[in-house]
Amino acid sequence: MTLENHHPTEIEIQEKMWIEIIETMETMYGTLAAAQTEMEKKNAELQRVNEVVRNIIRSMINALVVADKSGRITLSNEACARALGFQQEDIIGKPLEKFFAPGAKNAIYPGSAVWKQLREVGAMRDVETEVLLANGQAIPVSINASVMCDRSGGMDGALLVAYDLRPLQKALKKVRSEAQETERSYRELKALQSKLIQAEKMSSLGRMAAGVAHEINNPLGAILVYSHLLLEDTTDNQQQRETLLKVIRETTRCKEIVQELLGFSRTQQGKRRIHDLSQVVLATLDLVRPQPLFQNIVQDLETSTTPVRVEVDLNLLHQAIMNILINAAEAIEGVGTISIRTWADEERRTANVRIADSGPGIPSELLNQLFEPFFTTKDEGHGTGLGLSIVYHIVRQHGGTIEARNQTGGGAEFVISLPLKTIEEAQS
Numbered sequence: 001m002t003l004e005n006h007h008p009t010e011i012e013i014q015e016k017m018w019i020e021i022i023e024t025m026e027t028m029y030g031t032l033a034a035a036q037t038e039m040e041k042k043n044a045e046l047q048r049v050n051e052v053v054r055n056i057i058r059s060m061i062n063a064l065v066v067a068d069k070s071g072r073i074t075l076s077n078e079a080c081a082r083a084l085g086f087q088q089e090d091i092i093g094k095p096l097e098k099f100f101a102p103g104a105k106n107a108i109y110p111g112s113a114v115w116k117q118l119r120e121v122g123a124m125r126d127v128e129t130e131v132l133l134a135n136g137q138a139i140p141v142s143i144n145a146s147v148m149c150d151r152s153g154g155m156d157g158a159l160l161v162a163y164d165l166r167p168l169q170k171a172l173k174k175v176r177s178e179a180q181e182t183e184r185s186y187r188e189l190k191a192l193q194s195k196l197i198q199a200e201k202m203s204s205l206g207r208m209a210a211g212v213a214h215e216i217n218n219p220l221g222a223i224l225v226y227s228h229l230l231l232e233d234t235t236d237n238q239q240q241r242e243t244l245l246k247v248i249r250e251t252t253r254c255k256e257i258v259q260e261l262l263g264f265s266r267t268q269q270g271k272r273r274i275h276d277l278s279q280v281v282l283a284t285l286d287l288v289r290p291q292p293l294f295q296n297i298v299q300d301l302e303t304s305t306t307p308v309r310v311e312v313d314l315n316l317l318h319q320a321i322m323n324i325l326i327n328a329a330e331a332i333e334g335v336g337t338i339s340i341r342t343w344a345d346e347e348r349r350t351a352n353v354r355i356a357d358s359g360p361g362i363p364s365e366l367l368n369q370l371f372e373p374f375f376t377t378k379d380e381g382h383g384t385g386l387g388l389s390i391v392y393h394i395v396r397q398h399g400g401t402i403e404a405r406n407q408t409g410g411g412a413e414f415v416i417s418l419p420l421k422t423i424e425e426a427q428s
C-alpha cells in the first residue's frame, strides 16, 4: 500500500473536521475574550463619567432641574429638593408648571412666553421669577435656562438652574437702610451744627450787648441828671421845658433798654438752689397777675402732681418765665387764654414748663430768629427784642433748652426743659 493511492478513511475525515472546528472555535473564543475586555473597559469608563456627572449635580449649590419637552421633570438635584422643601421623588415626573407661583411673571413651562422664547434663542440668563415652596410660600429666584437638543437638533427638553434671590434682596435692603441711616444722621448733624452756630451767635451778641450797656449806662445817668437840673432852671420858657421833657423821656427809655441789656450780665450771677419748678411758675404768676395787661386773661394751669425739682437761680428763672408770660399776654393783647403746664420727664431726666397762648402764633419763617437780641416785630417803643434773648441766655446758663413752635390750633407755644434733679440731690 503506497501513500499516493491512499484514500482517507471515514475516521480520518472526521478527525480533520473536528480539528478545523476546534481551531475555528479557538479563534472565535479569542476574539470574544478580547471584545469582552474591551467592553468591560468601556463600561468602567462610562461608570466613571456617570459618577463624575452625578457628583457635579449633587454638589451644586443651586437647584437644578431637567425637564423633557412636555415639561415633565426627569431629573433634579438635592439642592433643588432641599430649597423647595420637597422630597426628590415628589419632584421627578411632575410638570414644571406646578413649581412656579400662580401667575408668576416669567414662569418657565410649555405654553409660557418664556418657554417659547427659550425654544427660539436656546439659552436665557437671569430670568427673575417666583417659585413655590412646599409650604405654599412664593419666593423670588433667578433662573438660567438652556434647551437640550436631540440628535436631529430639535428640542428634547430644558435644563434650569435656579438660585434663591432672598439673601441678595435682604443684603440689598440692609445696604439701603444703612444708607438711609447714614443720611439721617448726617442731616441731624447738620441741624445740630446750625443750632450750635445759632447759639454761639446769640451768646456773643448777648455778651456784646451787655458790654455796650455797661458803657452807656453811666453817661445816660449823667444826661438825665443834667436834664433835670436844666429843667429846674428853666421856669419861664415853656417851649424849652417841653424840649427838655422830651430829652428826659427819651433818655429814660434808653435807660430802660440799657437796664434790660444788663440782664445779660446779671445772668451770670446768683446762687443756685433746688426748687420745685411748679412753685417757681406759680410765684411768677403772682408777680404778673396784678399788672393791668393780665386783668382779662384766663390762666389755664396744670401743674405736676409730684415735685419737679430743678437747681436754679430763683430770680433768673422768674425773669425768664415772666418774659415769656408778658410776650404771651402781648400776643393776645390782654384778652384770651394762657395755658401753663409743668411736668417731669423721668426718662429724659428733664423738668419742663410749657407756656402757650391763644394768640396769632409765630410766622414759621421767624421761628429761628425769635431768640436773637433785638429781634422784634413790635412797634418802636413797644418792644426791645431782648426779652426772649434773655430767656434763652438764662435757660442755657442752667443747662437747659427752649423750644418755640406753633400749636396745631394756632397760638404760640414755648417749652423750657431744664435738667431734672432727684430727691437725693435736693437733700444733699
Ligand SMILES: Nc1ncnc2c1ncn2[C@@H]1O[C@H](COP(=O)(O)OP(=O)(O)O)[C@@H](O)[C@H]1O
Residues within 6 Å of the ligand: 323, 327, 328, 331, 357, 359, 360, 361, 362, 370, 371, 375, 376, 377, 378, 382, 383, 384, 385, 386, 387, 388, 389, 412, 413
Ligand atoms: N407768644 C408769642 N406769640 C407770637 N409772637 C411772639 C410771642 N412771643 C414772642 N413773639 C415774637 O418774638 C419777638 C421777640 O420777642 P422778645 O424777644 O420778647 O422781644 P419783644 O417782646 O420786645 O418784641 C416778638 O416781637 C414777637 O414777634
Ligand SMILES: [Mg+2]
Residues within 6 Å of the ligand: 323, 326, 327, 383, 385, 386, 387, 388
Ligand atoms: Mg418781649
